[in-house]
Amino acid sequence: MILIIGYGNPLRGDDGIGQKIAQMLEERLQDKHIQVESVFQLTPEWVERISQAQFVVFIDAGMDGEVGTIRQGFVRAETGEGVFTHNVCPETLLRAALALYGAAPPGLLISIAGESFDYSAELSPQLERVLPELAEQVEAIIKDLPVVV
Amino acid sequence: MAQKIFIDPVTRIEGHAKITIQLDDAGEVEDAHFHVTQLRGFEKFCEGRPFHEMPSLMARICGICPVSHLIASAKACDALLAVHVPPTAANLRRILNLAQIAQSHALSFFYLSSPDLLLGMDADPEKRNLFGVAQMHPQLARDGVRLRQIGQQIIEILGGKRIHPAWVVPGGVSEPLSAEKRAKILAMLPDGIEISLRTLDWFKGIIGGYTEEIRAFAALRTMFLGLTNEDNQLEMYDGFLRLIDADGNIVADELQPENYEQFIVEKVESWSYLKSPFYKPLGYPAGVYRVGPLARLNLVKTCGTPRADEALAYFRTLDSQSSFHYHYARLIEILYCFEKIDELLHTPDILSDRVRAHAEPNSEQGIGLSEAPRGTLIHDYQIDRNGLITRANLVIATGHNNYAMDRSVLEVAKRFVKGAQVTEGMLNRVEAVIRTFDPCLSCSTHAVGQMPLQIQLLAPDGELVEEMRR
Numbered sequence: 001m002i003l004i005i006g007y008g009n010p011l012r013g014d015d016g017i018g019q020k021i022a023q024m025l026e027e028r029l030q031d032k033h034i035q036v037e038s039v040f041q042l043t044p045e046w047v048e049r050i051s052q053a054q055f056v057v058f059i060d061a062g063m064d065g066e067v068g069t070i071r072q073g074f075v076r077a078e079t080g081e082g083v084f085t086h087n088v089c090p091e092t093l094l095r096a097a098l099a100l101y102g103a104a105p106p107g108l109l110i111s112i113a114g115e116s117f118d119y120s121a122e123l124s125p126q127l128e129r130v131l132p133e134l135a136e137q138v139e140a141i142i143k144d145l146p147v148v149v
Numbered sequence: 150m151a152q153k154i155f156i157d158p159v160t161r162i163e164g165h166a167k168i169t170i171q172l173d174d175a176g177e178v179e180d181a182h183f184h185v186t187q188l189r190g191f192e193k194f195c196e197g198r199p200f201h202e203m204p205s206l207m208a209r210i211c212g213i214c215p216v217s218h219l220i221a222s223a224k225a226c227d228a229l230l231a232v233h234v235p236p237t238a239a240n241l242r243r244i245l246n247l248a249q250i251a252q253s254h255a256l257s258f259f260y261l262s263s264p265d266l267l268l269g270m271d272a273d274p275e276k277r278n279l280f281g282v283a284q285m286h287p288q289l290a291r292d293g294v295r296l297r298q299i300g301q302q303i304i305e306i307l308g309g310k311r312i313h314p315a316w317v318v319p320g321g322v323s324e325p326l327s328a329e330k331r332a333k334i335l336a337m338l339p340d341g342i343e344i345s346l347r348t349l350d351w352f353k354g355i356i357g358g359y360t361e362e363i364r365a366f367a368a369l370r371t372m373f374l375g376l377t378n379e380d381n382q383l384e385m386y387d388g389f390l391r392l393i394d395a396d397g398n399i400v401a402d403e404l405q406p407e408n409y410e411q412f413i414v415e416k417v418e419s420w421s422y423l424k425s426p427f428y429k430p431l432g433y434p435a436g437v438y439r440v441g442p443l444a445r446l447n448l449v450k451t452c453g454t455p456r457a458d459e460a461l462a463y464f465r466t467l468d469s470q471s472s473f474h475y476h477y478a479r480l481i482e483i484l485y486c487f488e489k490i491d492e493l494l495h496t497p498d499i500l501s502d503r504v505r506a507h508a509e510p511n512s513e514q515g516i517g518l519s520e521a522p523r524g525t526l527i528h529d530y531q532i533d534r535n536g537l538i539t540r541a542n543l544v545i546a547t548g549h550n551n552y553a554m555d556r557s558v559l560e561v562a563k564r565f566v567k568g569a570q571v572t573e574g575m576l577n578r579v580e581a582v583i584r585t586f587d588p589c590l591s592c593s594t595h596a597v598g599q600m601p602l603q604i605q606l607l608a609p610d611g612e613l614v615e616e617m618r619r
Contacts, residue, residue: 045298095280100283
């Protein structure tokens with residue numbers, strides 16, 4: 001199973017792009033081996049489900065580069081921080097999955113550069129305009145993942 | 150030479166704070182303070198908003214306990230409408246509140262405090278975290294995750310989402326509980342109860358290793374405030390307030406929440422943005438009290454559920470003044486929450502579709518009070534003729550404990566911090582006493598998670614003598 005988690009605060013403008021893309025992928029990727037979730041923030045309760053996945057993809061907003069720029073990077077369990085609060089980072093979730101349940105799948109973080117993170121329930125016009133292309137690109141990345149489910 | 154030690158920021162709490170410890174010329178602790186260093190001004194920017202927006206708006210005050218604010222806010226709006234909430238809706242709100250308390254307590258105990266309790270206060274800070282716990286006691290770490298999952302899932306099932314659910318509305322809840330949802334929640338409860346019992350047993354086994362901390366954390370004696378009911382039982386949603394003294398005697402009883410301004414005053418201190426409420430008739434600081442799990446269990450006769458009452462019997466043998474026992478009280482309340490949810494889900498009308506009362510505003514002021522994980526929470530709104538908020542006053546649970554936290558830091562520092570030779574273990578004990586209260590500063594600040602701990606020893610002229618970082 002591939003687990004896709006899009007996260008961010010949709011009331012802070014482009015910070016909601018992770019959730020938005022995840023919701024679009026949920027419609028596009030009709031595959032029983034792919035589970036898509038969109039959440040406000042990453043919380044420790046995801047650890048168990050992550051430990052059961054063969055691959056986990058995190059989709060978040062980024063602040064680097066031109067608006068709509070997609071960056072990818074592997075998430076490494078060994079770099080996760082030790083402190084759990086109500087909000088944790090992808091690396092910590094993978095490390096916790098390994099420590100608590102004995103399994104941490106490979107992880108990929110896809111970040112999409114936003115422009116405005118001010119109070120707004122809408123994406124910025126620039127990001128909204130390229131949304132369909134972004135969803136296509138992220139879908140292509142997921143379909144190319146080196147994993148057989 | 151007199152010196153000052155800073156712990157900035159305090160770690161493994163929710164929010165931003167720092168601790169300063171003032172040493173005298175002989176190197177002994179002279180004074181200490183717990184500072185909340187950021188201000189959000191939430192009360193002010195509510196002004197001018199329509200009152201019916203308040204539950205949703207107030208849930209945004211905090212990502213940790215949005216449900217508690219949602220409930221207190223909805224109760225304040227009920228008072229503005231002057232309606233009687235249908236009994237089924239009140240019970241559904243209770244279930245949501247209990248799930249919130251259970252998951253919040255689990256976060257505090259398992260994620261934030263269990264590293265101190267399992268690995269010891271003097272353990273290497275690199276290992277004194279959940280991964281250290283997982284290495285030494287993986288079942289305990291998994292139990293923490295599972296308890297949080299159960300609480301969060303109940304909130305999601307009822308409220309539609311885990312964070313900032315909008316199901317609680319003025320006059321009741323927006324939709325009734327379905328039989329399917331009820332069955333889903335009931336299915337999770339045995340697991341929650343079993344884990345709670347297992348953890349209570351484990352904690353009783355290790356508590357003997359913390360005799361010195363238990364004593365040090367009891368140096369400050371205060372009164373306790375919290376909700377109870379006519380049956381003298383633990384009460385999280387309704388009822389009346391009771392205040393008891395440090396010896397357990399009732400100071401004031403059957404205090405009505407809507408009259409809170411007659412007996413609670415919020416004191417402003419120069420060293421913190423967090424206010425310090427106190428019991429008005431006794432003045433400040435004699436009128437200072439503590440709230441939260443320790444207070445709630447100290448002021449009631451029973452929990453009112455069978456297994457929590459069995460655990461309460463052991464709690465009664467402990468020093469009721471020691472803030473260390475917030476931990477054990479928190480575990481009892483987790484157990485109580487799951488037992489009580491089970492009881493409420495078996496009430497005959499829990500699936501009734503009469504879950505909301507409708508009305509226009511009938512009162513100019515509305516006050517809502519409920520118990521949040523950290524203690525008594527009060528929302529007080531005033532509106533104009535158009536239903537727009539003209540004044541909002543929020544008395545946050547963590548605020549009630551502000552003075553007690555501040556003075557506890559001093560007492561613990563006096564006992565453990567000796568001279569300029571500061572060790573991690575000393576400083577961690579000073580932080581640990583704050584963690585027993587489980588302060589949530591997000592209600593007045595934005596929490597951003599883990600930050601490095603910075604401790605500075607400064608000479609009276611401000612020159613940096615020594616610096617430690619985690």
